[in-house]
Amino acid sequence: MHHLDPDRLVLLALSDEPGLDESDHLDGCAACRHDLAALRDVAGIGAELQDLRDLPAPPEHVWSAIESEIAGPARRRRPRRLVPAMAAAVAAVVAVAGAVAFFRAPAEQVVARATLTPLATVPAGAGGSVRVLADGQMRIEVRNLPLTTGFHEVWLIDPDDLTRMVALGNLGDRPDEVLPVPAGVDMNRYSLVDVSDEPHDGDATHSGRSLLRGTLTS
Numbered sequence: 216m217h218h219l220d221p222d223r224l225v226l227l228a229l230s231d232e233p234g235l236d237e238s239d240h241l242d243g244c245a246a247c248r249h250d251l252a253a254l255r256d257v258a259g260i261g262a263e264l265q266d267l268r269d270l271p272a273p274p275e276h277v278w279s280a281i282e283s284e285i286a287g288p289a290r291r292r293r294p295r296r297l298v299p300a301m302a303a304a305v306a307a308v309v310a311v312a313g314a315v316a317f318f319r320a321p322a323e324q325v326v327a328r329a330t331l332t333p334l335a336t337v338p339a340g341a342g343g344s345v346r347v348l349a350d351g352q353m354r355i356e357v358r359n360l361p362l363t364t365g366f367h368e369v370w371l372i373d374p375d376d377l378t379r380m381v382a383l384g385n386l387g388d389r390p391d392e393v394l395p396v397p398a399g400v401d402m403n404r405y406s407l408v409d410v411s412d413e414p415h416d417g418d419a420t421h422s423g424r425s426l427l428r429g430t431l432t433s
């Protein structure tokens with residue numbers, strides 16, 4: 216009986232679904248099942264590490280070592296001692312995937328979020344959601360806001376003193392908007408997100424007509 220290839224086990228541990236033949240083999244082969252379980256443990260640890268977002272890319276010589284271990288003559292007769300090397304390969308792949316994801320999309324790291332619900336004077340179908348990203352941008356999505364002859368404005372308010380607030384910007388016609396949170400705004404203090412209906416009256420202060428509100432949580 217041929218065992219599953221080590222590199223195939225690595226892929227199965229990371230994400231791939233086993234094929235029918237592979238499933239049959241795994242059902243009947245305790246050795247491969249054991250190896251796959253061990254590799255999945257490592258992959259699970261790696262996946263958790265990804266959340267830390269501070270994973271360094273492995274140096275080139277680590278890749279070379281992994282490749283030679285996997286592609287080497289040990290492939291046909293897989294000794295038990297190869298499993299640590301395969302586990303290292305899985306951990307390295309997961310780490311690299313995490314690092315790549317981090318460098319490609321750093322802005323997608325959400326540091327706070329809120330669900331916006333309508334105030335009593337607003338139709339119940341109105342609502343929205345807010346995500347504050349690590350780069351200081353706020354992504355806000357709204358739905359079913361009442362029509363306005365003015366415009367909709369987004370605020371951060373101190374829930375302990377509702378007169379203290381920061382204007383973030385206006386919502387356009389699109390259902391979603393990205394607004395920069397001004398540097399230095401403490402979102403632990405200004406944790407109440409407010410969407411208001413503002414008239415075109417030249418007055419930059421809050422109109423007092425809040426439509427949606429939600430509290431930021433990390």
Ligand SMILES: [Zn+2]
Nearest residue numbers: 218219244247
């Ligand atoms: Zn096997």
